[in-house]
Amino acid sequence: MGMLIEGVWEPDDAAARVGPRGEFVRTQTTFRGTISKERGAMYFPEANRYHLYVSDACPWSHRTAITVVVKGLADFISLSSVAPQVGTNGWTFAEFADGDHDPIYGADHLHQIYSAVQANYTGRVTVPILFDKKTRTIVNNESTEIMRILNSVFNSMARHPEVDLYPRALHEDINSLNNLIYSTVNNGVYRAGFAITQEQYEEAVIGLFHTLDLLERRLAGKRYLCGDCLTEADWRLFVTLIRFDPVYYSHFKCNVRRIVDYPNLSGYLRDLYQFPGIASTVNFEHIKNHYYRSHPTLNPTGIVPVGPDFSLLDTPHERQSLRRSSSA
Ligand SMILES: N[C@@H](CCC(=O)N[C@@H](CS)C(=O)NCC(=O)O)C(=O)O
Known part of the structure; x- marks a missing residue:
């Protein structure tokens, strides 16, 4: 792993993410823009204008990809996944493994997207990214906010405008x-x-x-x-x-x-x-390969376990019969 310092990629800074008591510390997200229907808004909801850079392995990305599916926005917002394994250059595109090609810049590494958008960017290089193809800028890279944006501003084109994930x-x-x-x-x-x-x-x-x-x-x-x-x-x-x-x-x-x-x-x-539509957003190959092969301190051999048996996920759940209950 690593991070961008003034637009320059610096590998290997794992220690920077550990707090004084040995605890894992997650860094705050940087790009916090929004898409709005208001007149004069920099980012207007338009079909085929926005792209989601995700990692199929990453849970924070996954929740944004799911929002695209449940709102029925897949025809209007493009999406691509980086390769599963993270190395000394951070997240990479297809040239190095089985992720997608970068459809916008043809970049090799995700950090190039951040420095293309902001030449002197300092910070972590994370997915997901909600990217504006029109202005070539990052609208937002905080998954909780991306979910809310996708849930609320694209209803005029969404196949499922009736779905409201935040009523x-x-x-x-x-x-x-x-x-x-x-x-x-x-x-x-x-x-x-x-x-x-x-x-x-x-x-x-x-x-x-x-x-x-x-x-x-x-x-x-x-x-x-x-x-x-x-x-x-x-x-x-x-x-x-x-x-x-x-x-x-x-x-x-x-x-x-x-x-x-x-x-x-x-x-x-x-x-x-x-x-x-949800099963097709779940990429167990990326998920397993990412975690077991990207953290050499946790799994030095990089061996990916064979199990578990995923066919259980397709068995009946019988939860349709549950109705609203007063018990919490
Ligand atoms: N706050 C961000 C966190 C995203 C995040 O931590 N993504 C991970 C992937 S699972 C990442 O890209 N990490 C790279 C890094 O921190 O260097 C969000 O929820 O969108």
Whole structure:
């Protein structure tokens, strides 16, 4: 890995991501623009104007790619994935492995996109990126905000404008689920995996399973986290659950239980996986190859485990019969 310093790529700065107590620290995101229908807005919602640079392996990217699918925006927003493995040059395009070619600049590495947009850029080179092909700028590279943008401003062209992943009546519930799930689950697995002290690792794993146990109980009486309506909170949880048994359980040492050991969480995972269009956004080859082959400190041999058996994801979930319940 590495980062850009004044537009120059500097490899190997893993130590920069560890805090004083040995904990993993995630860096703040830089590009925070939005797309708006307001007159004079720099970024206007237009078909075929925007591109999403993602990594099929990356959970933060995955939630934006899912938003494209559930809103029915695939014909209007192009999308490409970098190659799964991260090396000394960071994320790379197809020339080096089996990712897509960079459709815009024909670049070899993702860091070239950042420095093409901002010559003196200093910071991390992350996916996802919501890119504007018209002005050749980065609109936003924060997945939570990209999800909200895609959910709200493209309804005039979306095939599923009726889908609202962030309905007003549920804001409070969704926000509190997001906070809990981000800190203990989405980022919790990384805090466990990248901790360099026993104490930090255990704190992350205990918090992670505490939340999974709580969600297991919540999903006993509800089909989705907020009841009958699929929201962004579900898709934000899904991207971590789908990576859990193949990767986080072993590679990040989150091995108290697997998702298949939780009856409700595993049924819920199958339910979301079987939602129209979602299975094709899940690229287990990229997911496994990325994690097991990109972190030599965690897996020096780079051997990618054979399992688990993914065919279980296609088995019936029988969660259709669950109806809104008052129990939380
Ligand atoms: N806040 C960002 C985080 C994105 C992120 O950390 N992406 C990872 C991929 S899973 C990345 O590109 N990491 C490269 C790096 O940090 O150098 C978001 O949610 O969009």
